[in-house]
Every structure is written in structure tokens, then in C-alpha cells.
Amino acid sequence: MYTIGKVAALADVSADTLRYYEKERLITPASRTAAGYRLYNEEAVRRIRFIKHAQRCGFTLSDIQELLTLKHTESACCEDVRSLAIEKKLRIEHKLKALRVMSCALDDLIQSCEGGEQATDDCSILAALENSMQEVS
Amino acid sequence: MYTIGKVAALADVSADTLRYYEKERLITPASRTAAGYRLYNEEAVRRIRFIKHAQRCGFTLSDIQELLTLKHTESACCEDVRSLAIEKKLRIEHKLKALRVMSCALDDLIQSCEGGEQATDDCSILAALENSMQEVS
DNA sequence: CTTGACCCTCGTGTGAGCTCCAAGGTTTAC
DNA sequence: GTAAACCTTGGAGCTCACACGAGGGTCAAG
Numbered sequence: 001m002y003t004i005g006k007v008a009a010l011a012d013v014s015a016d017t018l019r020y021y022e023k024e025r026l027i028t029p030a031s032r033t034a035a036g037y038r039l040y041n042e043e044a045v046r047r048i049r050f051i052k053h054a055q056r057c058g059f060t061l062s063d064i065q066e067l068l069t070l071k072h073t074e075s076a077c078c079e080d081v082r083s084l085a086i087e088k089k090l091r092i093e094h095k096l097k098a099l100r101v102m103s104c105a106l107d108d109l110i111q112s113c114e115g116g117e118q119a120t121d122d123c124s125i126l127a128a129l130e131n132s133m134q135e136v137s
Numbered sequence: 138m139y140t141i142g143k144v145a146a147l148a149d150v151s152a153d154t155l156r157y158y159e160k161e162r163l164i165t166p167a168s169r170t171a172a173g174y175r176l177y178n179e180e181a182v183r184r185i186r187f188i189k190h191a192q193r194c195g196f197t198l199s200d201i202q203e204l205l206t207l208k209h210t211e212s213a214c215c216e217d218v219r220s221l222a223i224e225k226k227l228r229i230e231h232k233l234k235a236l237r238v239m240s241c242a243l244d245d246l247i248q249s250c251e252g253g254e255q256a257t258d259d260c261s262i263l264a265a266l267e268n269s270m271q272e273v274s
Numbered sequence: 275c276t277t278g279a280c281c282c283t284c285g286t287g288t289g290a291g292c293t294c295c296a297a298g299g300t301t302t303a304c
Numbered sequence: 305g306t307a308a309a310c311c312t313t314g315g316a317g318c319t320c321a322c323a324c325g326a327g328g329g330t331c332a333a334g
Contacts, residue, residue: 005310015311016293024291035300037311046267053266057246058239061291071263077254081262082247089243096236099229102195106226109194110219118215120208125218129190129204130183142280152281157322172330174281198321 001030001039011048018048024061026051026068057085058092138167144177148185155185161198163188163205194222195229 008015018038021027027047029038047068054064066084070076112124120126141152155175158164164184166175184205191201203221207213249261257263 003311014293017291019313020292033300033311035311036313037300050263050267055291056239057242057266058236060289067263067266071257071260073257076257078250078257078260078262079252079254081257081260082250082252085243085247085250085262089240089247092236092240092243096233096240099195099233099236102193103226103229103233105194106222106229110222110226113215113219113222115216115219116214120210120213120215120218123208123215123218125215125222126204126208129194130187140281151323153323154321156283161321170281170330172281173283174330192321197319 001041002044004029004038004040007040007044007048010045011052013048013052021048021051021061024065026061026065058088063088138176138178139181141166141175141177144181144185147182148189150185150189158185158188158198161202163198163202195225196221200225 002010004015004018008018018027022029022038027044030041030044031039033039050068051061051064054067055061059067063084067081070080070084109125109128112128139147141155145152145155155164159166159175164181167178167181168176170176187205188198188201191204192198196204200221204218207217207221246262246265249265
């Protein structure tokens with residue numbers, strides 16, 4: 001059994017983060033000492049890693065709570081998990097699309113401008129942003 | 138001269154948003170009526186459109202404040218504006234990269250799972266998230 | 275003269291995921 | 305025995321770009 005500092009070091013998160021996860025019902029210490037210190041077991045370490053991996057895949061903490069709930073629900077099936085993953089994938093694709101649009105718009109702005117020491121009155125970037133960006137689209 | 142509601146409708150933003158922009162020093166009414174009503178001119182409409190276009194390019198409001206400052210600074214040059222755009226572009230590329238990593242990780246998870254009504258104990262997605270995702274990387 | 279559509283300021287709430295602080299109690303090492 | 309290093313709870317703060325509500329003043333039409 002580990003105290004919060006130990007398990008935090010093992011899983012490479014902060015103790016504050018673990019208390020926060022507990023408040024968000026993502027993780028619970030296996031028990032407490034007489035003095036009220038949280039005590040975690042190996043299962044907790046796996047759970048924290050699960051959370052971290054899921055975060056890297058773009059799942060939010062509330063998504064992850066759903067995933068953990070599914071994991072411990074008898075009636076849940078693989079497809080439930082899969083569809084969460086697919087939904088998440090769609091959202092990420094959506095964000096990607098939005099960012100690509102921004103990236104292209106910026107490219108156009110940057111290319112329209114030669115830089116240099118011209119006064120900003122003549123800056124094609126500022127002009128493009130001010131006018132309806134017609135010539136940039 | 139327009140009251141806040143009129144100019145908000147013209148530029149397709151809310152009156153609340155305009156008051157917020159004013160607090161953030163992005164825009165100022167040209168004058169006020171005796172009763173304290175804000176009055177805006179045509180310049181304000183252009184300025185709001187500038188802000189909206191810049192947002193669509195990924196600039197934050199504080200970035201935009203910088204842009205607007207440059208625009209009205211004699212000593213500023215085109216290159217100053219251009220470098221802000223380039224910096225923003227780099228940040229967006231960075232975000233894009235992170236999202237692409239997530240997207241691929243999700244693809245791997247989704248493909249590893251056949252879906253169906255298997256119990257979640259055997260779900261390859263949950264397993265991959267729990268173990269160090271070795272077989273997924 | 276009243277009704278409804280405006281407008282004002284000020285302050286709070288939202289989501290996400292923490293981080294940090296205060297003011298204490300506990301354990302451990304020397 | 306005492307100092308350092310841990311732990312506890314509770315709450316505030318942070319970013320970003322607003323939205324919303326309370327409680328009031330103003331203006332135009334009928």
C-alpha cells in the first residue's frame with residue numbers, strides 16, 4: 001500500500017492531481033490510515049495509467065469516467081467502448097479540420113506579405129484582416 | 138452613429154460581446170449620449186470585423202490587441218505583423234501535430250477492436266489503455 | 275401615460291484540468 | 305525532542321471568450 005506521494009511518484013502525477021481525480025470520482029484509495037492518510041494499492045497505479053493513456057488519446061476526464069464505468073458494468077459490451085472511441089475520433093477530426101482551415105488562412109496571410117520595414121499602413125496582412133478577406137479566400 | 142444594439146447586429150455579434158471587447162481595450166465607442174448610451178461609427182464596424190477575421194485565423198483576443206496596437210504605431214513595420222502571424226502559425230502546427238497523434242492512437246484502438254457484444258473484460262481497447270499501450274504504439 | 279424595447283453597470287458562472295495556498299496534524303530521521 | 309518531510313481539508317485562482325441576471329434608467333409609439 002502506498003501513501004499518496006508514493007503512488008503519485010510511481011504514476012508520474014502530482015498528489016494534488018490524485019485528490020482532484022478522487023473528487024471527480026475517477027479513483028478512490030483502497031483505505032485510510034487511522035490518521036486519515038490515503039492508502040492506494042497496485043490497482044490504483046494501473047487506473048492512473050489508464051487515465052493518462054486515455055487522455056493522450058483525447059478523452060476528457062468525463063469521457064474517462066464513462067470508460068471506467070463501462071469497464072465495471074456487467075451488461076456493457078465491447079461495442080459500447082468502441083463507439084465512444086469512434087465518437088471521440090469524429091470530434092478530433094472536426095477539430096483538425098478547423099485547425100487546418102486556420103493554418104491555410106494564415107499561410108495566405110503570411111505569403112501575401114513580404115515583410116520588411118514597410119509601414120503597417122501598407123501591411124497586406126492587416127489589410128486582408130480588415131477587408132472581408134475576399135482576396136485571401 | 139449607431140447604438141450598441143445596432144452595431145452589434147451589423148457586425149453579427151452580441152451587445153455583451155462589444156462591452157466585453159471594450160473592457161479588454163479592443164474597441165471604444167466614438168462617443169456617448171447624455172444618458173450614457175454608447176455611440177459607434179463606421180470605423181467600429183470595420184474594427185469588429187477585423188477582430189472576427191483574426192479570430193478565425195486563430196488569433197486570441199490578446200494577440201488581436203497586439204495587432205491593433207501595431208496597426209496604430211508609427212514605428213511598427215510590416216515585419217512585426219508578419220512575425221506574429223508566423224508565430225501563430227507555428228502554434229497551430231503544434232496543435233495539429235498533437236491532434237494527429239491522438240487521431241492515430243484512436244485509429245489503432247478502434248481497429249484493434251471488433252466491436253460486438255463481447256464483455257468489456259475482453260475489450261481490446263480497454264486492455265490497450267490499461268497496459269502501457271505497447272502493442273498499440 | 276404606459277408599455278415595451280432598448281440601454282446602463284456590476285458581478286457571477288461556464289468548461290477543463292489542474293495548481294497553489296493556508297492552517298493545521300502525523301510520521302520519520304537524527 | 306525536534307526539525308523536516310509528509311499528510312489532511314477547504315477554498316481560491318488560472319485561461320479564454322464570452323453569456324446571463326439583477327436592478328435600474330431611457331426612449332419612442334400609441
